[in-house]
Amino acid sequence: MQSDVGHVLRVLDRTHDPERVPRAVEWARQAGFDQVSLDLIYGTPGESLADWERSLRAALDCAPDHVSAYALIVEDGTALARQVRRGEIAAPDDDDHADKYLLADDLLAAAGLEWYEVSNWARDDRARCRHNLAYWRGGDWWGVGPGAHSHVGGVRWWNVKHPAAYTERLDAGHAPVHAREMLDGETRRVERVLLEIRLRDGLPLGVLDDEGSAAVGSLVDDDLVAIERDRLVLTTRGRLLADAVVRALV
Numbered sequence: 001m002q003s004d005v006g007h008v009l010r011v012l013d014r015t016h017d018p019e020r021v022p023r024a025v026e027w028a029r030q031a032g033f034d035q036v037s038l039d040l041i042y043g044t045p046g047e048s049l050a051d052w053e054r055s056l057r058a059a060l061d062c063a064p065d066h067v068s069a070y071a072l073i074v075e076d077g078t079a080l081a082r083q084v085r086r087g088e089i090a091a092p093d094d095d096d097h098a099d100k101y102l103l104a105d106d107l108l109a110a111a112g113l114e115w116y117e118v119s120n121w122a123r124d125d126r127a128r129c130r131h132n133l134a135y136w137r138g139g140d141w142w143g144v145g146p147g148a149h150s151h152v153g154g155v156r157w158w159n160v161k162h163p164a165a166y167t168e169r170l171d172a173g174h175a176p177v178h179a180r181e182m183l184d185g186e187t188r189r190v191e192r193v194l195l196e197i198r199l200r201d202g203l204p205l206g207v208l209d210d211e212g213s214a215a216v217g218s219l220v221d222d223d224l225v226a227i228e229r230d231r232l233v234l235t236t237r238g239r240l241l242a243d244a245v246v247r248a249l250v
Helices: 006-011 018-030 049-061 079-085 094-110 130-136 163-171 185-196 210-221 236-240 242-249
Strands: 037-042 066-071 114-117 120-122 149-152 155-159 177-182 225-228 231-234
Touching: 006 049, 018 049, 037 049, 037 094, 049 066, 049 094, 066 094, 094 114, 094 120, 094 236, 130 185, 185 242, 210 225, 210 242, 231 236, 231 242, 236 242
Parallel strands: 037 066
Antiparallel strands: 066 120, 114 120, 149 155, 155 177, 225 231
């Protein structure tokens, strides 16, 4: 969905009609899907707080079981990045992102959706995205297609990006893998800190090294984290400053 506002979608170079979103949700229900999720994006240059609220309320009117709301990141090599670099549109603003995140958290919670990851809310545990939870918890997955990443048993690999090269390798009977890496114990520990601290279930304190453990007290004092049943859980303020929390812990 991303947005319910036409001028926001145009900046993002999206051509879909937001008025079709409720119909798409209805069709998904009719097709027998038990869980329906909507993805939103906030912080697009030119998007007002009222625009963002309109998108949130339009999404909630569809009664989704799950909502993802991501802050806009301007990726290198995109048309948007070139426009920002030329000064044609303003770069995303951190304070604007924070205001919109807090508004999303308030409205989604009022509608019965609870956050379970910094950018994701679900109606209940069953509606949590199992696909993404596998990433955040260091599970195994096998990616299919050009550029897809995979992780099985501590080995991570990724496929060639171009569809033609991907097809050529398959036609020749070869694996389409571009490169791979073995994750050592310390790398896997650091990745647990990076990812699991973002979860509502929290990060087990035992995952931290001595330096990370020493940082916990000041993070609690700064109202960035709370300790719940031997786990470190982000506060609302901590969710806004999750990257800073990670830096302190690793």
